[in-house]
Amino acid sequence: MSAESAEIRALPEQRSAAPRARERNRRDKRDPRLPIAQLFSEERARQLWESLPEGHRQGHFDAANMPEDYRQAFIVRTIDKSRGWFTQSLSLRGLPEPMQWELAWCVHQQVADGYSINTMRLGELRRGLVLAVEHGGQVARAARSLTALTHEEWGLEVRGALMRTNPTANRYLPEWVENGLKHLQDRLAHAYHDGEWWRLNVWNPALDRRIPQREHEPQGRSVANFSQLTTAWFREAAQWWLSVQLSTERYVWSSVKSRLDHLKWFQWYIDQEGCAGPQLVGSPEELRPWLRGFVDSLNGHTAMTGPNKGGKLAKNSRRGPLVTIEAFYRWMYDNRAEASLVLGDARWAGLGPQHTVLFRLEDKPRLTNQLPDDMALEDEVISRIAAGSGVLAAPKDEGGLDDRQAFHALMLLIRTGRRMNEVLMMDFEPLLPLLTVGKQGGKEADGFVARLAYQQTKITGGDPPTIPVDQEIVDIIRLQQEWARAFTASHGAPEEANPRYLFLQTKNNRLGTRPYASATFHTRLRVLTKKLAITDSVGRSVKVSKTHTFRHTRATDLINAGVPIHVVMRYLGHVTPAMTMHYAKTLAVTAEREFLRYKKVTADGRTAEVDPSDLYDLLHLDQRADRVLPNGWCMLPPRQVCSKGNACLTCDKFVTDASHRGELQNQLEQSEALVARRQEQFTARHAEPMGEDNVWLAGRLAETSALRKVLVALDQIGVHDDGRLRAVRGAGTSDRPGPTQTHQQEPTV
Known part of the structure; x- marks a missing residue:
């Protein structure tokens, strides 16, 4: 989950909820408004049964009649005491016939979806239901469908039946019945539901094949739960809007999930401030102040998760709900006549042009996508x-x-x-x-x-x-x-x-x-x-x-x-x-950051007056490739002609840094070796060494002197990665500031 998604989902009311309640809400993704018991139809249950392949319409499966795909999916063998060995079997008998049809259909769907079937747990589920139907309360005894009661109610009926018949029986049986029925009832609810798929409060693509999805959807088994949109007109309109966007491929499934998270913020504000239906307020004049309150609530909200935890929501986290809500209302305005018919609410026809632009530009934080420095790894x-x-x-x-x-x-x-x-x-x-x-010369x-x-x-x-x-x-x-x-x-x-x-x-x-x-x-x-x-x-x-x-x-x-x-x-x-x-x-940013890491010095070892950022810009804006030297940079203005020739080390326009230290050290060694050879040759020819008034020797000595000053300066200033001055570690020295360094020396960053 991205940091933005984590912040968006951290709604204010969740802060006061107990952790256990939040975890239960996360796990239980069933539609609380779906009338499961009212959906049951015995005719529909028979159709589910008849849709199964002929060999799979059985009330009992064992080695004699088990289909091959079931044999592979059933992972637990039960003990056949009469024969004295383990056998692979599953019985659905003892339940009312429609319940057997439902169980058989659910088992087949599980196998077809690639699930493994724990036959022991499924057998215990059947045993618990049989107990409830035979020895439970009046409602359980009259039940004809697994959907007649909620999974919690079935668990209570099993507990009551156990108390009446065998209190010492498996104490986990009611819990197994509850947990096993949740998923089965979800499957049956979608199978029995004949209405439009988008009217369900919970969209589950894994169970409802009518929901449009891409062939390869990364979040194809996630669930979109609209139950937190507690305002009926808002929830139904959001479902219709997102279903159209999904069906027309304007949005993909992951987009639906993020847009729903954005809409939950608007529901929270409606709960806090109230509203006048789809038009939000009673008159156009009241709309701006009401919406401004929503913007202020987002700006003042404290992030509960993510990198901004304890502070304000990130800019993108605040912008997302505003953009989504505005897009939703703009679409509803464009389709207001159809909305009145589809949703059965004539108030949508009263939307006006003011609902097409709900927020001003200054309300929406500017979209930021600043990459961190560590995105490209070394x-x-x-x-x-x-x-x-x-x-x-x-x-x-x-x-x-x-x-x-x-x-x-x-x-x-x-x-x-x-x-x-x-x-x-x-x-x-x-x-x-x-x-x-192909092959080249007989080799791949x-x-x-x-x-x-x-x-x-x-x-x-x-x-x-x-x-x-x-x-x-x-x-x-x-x-x-x-x-x-x-x-x-x-x-x-x-x-x-x-x-x-x-x-x-x-x-x-x-x-x-x-x-x-x-x-x-x-x-x-x-x-x-x-x-x-x-x-x-x-x-x-x-x-x-x-x-x-x-x-x-x-x-x-x-x-x-x-x-x-x-x-x-x-x-x-x-x-x-x-x-x-x-x-x-x-x-480019990485290259610039590397350039700015090093402090720049001149040919006489002084800190360069030019700011490194200005130097970087000048070198690129003026296209001064000819000013980039093997051992540094030339700061001569672009319209002036160099009169020094190759004597950069004696020029006040020359700057360099520690990234060129190797080249400078090599140049010093070569210059010293060259002076030594020339002196040896001069002495052999003239029987005395060159004097300091020799033009060539004076130039070389000036260069070597400049090189020594530059190298000493570079060794003292080091590299500034964290804004603090560091000494360069040399042989036999520790990584600590030298005795001549003080806090008054400020690195150039």
């Missing part, structure tokens, strides 16, 4: 992550996480720069031939050997995305394919059958139809971060779980290597060059 950091990533695959008894899938996925993230879901949702066979690769060509297809889950439309990959990436994919085949085969799938995805969810996924969950992957990488404890060159902790840094790093490497922007754009899967230039900006 080569050494990447190498250390790759070297330590084996912890993911190592067995637990060796201190590892025993997750080979996470290891393979991390390797692909680092090497390809794909987004996390683009890797986790790859097809089982993502490799395509690279037609341009080096470099790229195939194309890798991935799921573009962020940007829709266009051709199926692929990138060229080398042999190492191909080898990683082949190893993961072997693991995936072995996993599905161990759950009863035929060896020749391939799963749908390359990376697989490991729970209730016998058929390999669900991908590895991004939340699980993040958890693994957070543990890896703690185990490796990697820091970068300036001591910042590197979070391996920030997977987008690998994408930034790959993009920066490509741009730094001189790859054309349009090629980088295609490789990253971007639609516009502006998206790619986002990474180019990262590279």
Whole structure:
């Protein structure tokens, strides 16, 4: 979850709720307003039963009549005391016939979705229901459907029946009945519901196949719960609006989830201040003050989670609800006549032009997307992550996480720069031939050997995305394919059958139809971060779980290597060059920050008067490539001609810094060696050394003197990464300020 999403979901009323109540609300995603008991129809129950394949319409399953797909899905064997062995069986008998139909249909749906069936728990569920129907209260004895009572009411009936018949029986039976019925009743509620799918307060794509979704949806099994929109007219309109946006592919499922989170803030404000229905206020003059109160409430709200915890909500977290609510009301105004008919509320027809622009520009915080400094990782950091990533695959008894899938996925993230879901949702066979690769001189060509297809889950439309990959990436994919085949085969799938995805969810996924969950992957990488404890060159902790840094790093490497922007754009899967230039900006900022790290000195060892930021700008704005020297920079104005020739070290326009220390040291050594050779030659020829009045010697001595002053100055000032003065560590010295350094020396940043 992003920091913005965490802040958006931290609504004020949640702060006063007990942690246990919040956890219960998170787990229980059922629709509290869905009249389950009223939905039941015996005719509809019979239709569900008749929709099953003929061999699956049974009241009892054992070795003699069990379908093959059930045999693979049933994971618990029961004891057959009469025969003295374990047998695989499941009985639905003893219940009213419609209940048997419902149970049989639910079991079949579970198996078809790739779930494993715990036959012991399902058998106990049936036994508890039989007890309730035979020995429960009047309502339970008259029940014809699993939906006749809520799952809590069924649990109470089972407790009462146990007290009447066998108080010493399994005390966990009522709890098993309650937990088992929740999911079954959810399935039946969606199966019995004949109305429009969007009118349900809880949208569950895993159970309601009518909800539009992309073929590969990263959040395809998440649930959108509208129950927190307690104002009826607002909730129903929001459901209609979002259903149309989803059906017309204006929004994708993840967009629906985020927009719903935004709308919850508006509901909170309505609860606090009240409103006059869809028009919000009684007259147009009252609208602006009322909306201003909502803006003020957002601005004054304290963030409960995320990086701004304890402070104000981030700008993007405050802007999101305002933009969403304004888009919602603009759409409702454009469709106000239809809204009155569809929603059965004539008040929507009274919306006016004032509802199309609810908030002024100054109300909406300016959109910010400032990248942190650590988005592009250093080569050494990447190498250390790759070297330590084996912890993911190592067995637990060796201190590892025993997750080979996470290891393979991390390797692909680092090497390809794909987004996390683009890797986790790859097809089982993502490799395509690279037609341009052939044999050269009887040997396979080096470099790229195939194309890798991935799921573009962020940007829709266009051709199926692929990138060229080398042999190492191909080898990683082949190893993961072997693991995936072995996993599905161990759950009863035929060896020749391939799963749908390359990376697989490991729970209730016998058929390999669900991908590895991004939340699980993040958890693994957070543990890896703690185990490796990697820091970068300036001591910042590197979070391996920030997977987008690998994408930034790959993009920066490509741009730094001189790859054309349009090629980088295609490789990253971007639609516009502006998206790619986002990474180019990262590279430029990194280069500038590296330039500004070092304090600039002149040829006589004094601190340069020019500000490093001004120097950087001047060198680039004036296109002064000829002023960039091997050992520093020339500050001569661009319209003036240099009269010094190569005598930069004796020029007051010359500046340099510690990044050129190696070149300066080498130049000093070469100059001293050159002076020594010339003196030796001069003495051999003239029987006496050159005097100080010699023009050539005077020039060389001036240069060596300047070099010594510069090197001494650079050794004293050091590198300023954290705003504090540091001494440069030399042989036999400790990393501490020298005795001549004082706090009055200020680094130039």
